[in-house]
Amino acid sequence: MRTVTLSSGMVLRPYRLEDAPALFAAVDTDRERLLRWMPWVPHSTTVETFVEFITAARRQEDDGVAFHRGLFDGTTVAGSCGATVDLVNRAAEIGYWLGGAYEGRGVITEAVGLMLGFLFDDYAVHRVVIRAAVENVRSRAVAQRYRFTEEGILREALILDEVPTDAVISSLLEDEWRSRPRGQ
């Protein structure tokens, strides 16, 4: 997936190793808010953990099994949007987050739309899922904007701030993406 400038002027691009301090700063600034919804946050407490993440992300991208993108507002990391791919089943899972200062502007919805276009149109994926804590209304709203179908509850599938938490799994299929309403 190429580097893209969003309508807000922010840039969606692959991480570089030198982004690790900015990525750490974005997560650390918002740690209390983010750890409510994402299991990896308590395990990512140093710049080094983000160096390891970016190193792994680059290797996974070379193998075609993950596409992680940072959302950059200048040199500041505003958020992230990524996909992991199960090549055998042509299935992908999308994940995302934003710094609190960037919420409510449609940034992630636009980034997810670009990721869906890449996965379905360029990468021949058949199915994309999003898993979100049942109470994560904002994340579920992103999936709903693209008409994902909520399939059910994954019991205690996420450990959020040490609490096993139920997740909703939502999916979008290739033909549903192709028949989406104009403008999406």
Ligand SMILES: CC(C)(COP(=O)(O)OP(=O)(O)OC[C@H]1O[C@@H](n2cnc3c(N)ncnc32)[C@H](O)[C@@H]1OP(=O)(O)O)[C@@H](O)C(=O)NCCC(=O)NCCS
């Ligand atoms: C999940 C998360 C990324 C959603 O962020 P968000 O700001 O709600 O999503 P968007 O950036 O797409 O913005 C949507 C909002 O912008 C508004 N908006 C403005 N312009 C818009 C546009 N062109 N398109 C879509 N929405 C737009 C929408 O109305 C919506 O506002 P509302 O919530 O008041 O209705 C964010 O809440 C977050 O980072 N949460 C913590 C981490 C997390 O939960 N990650 C997901 C784990 S599953």
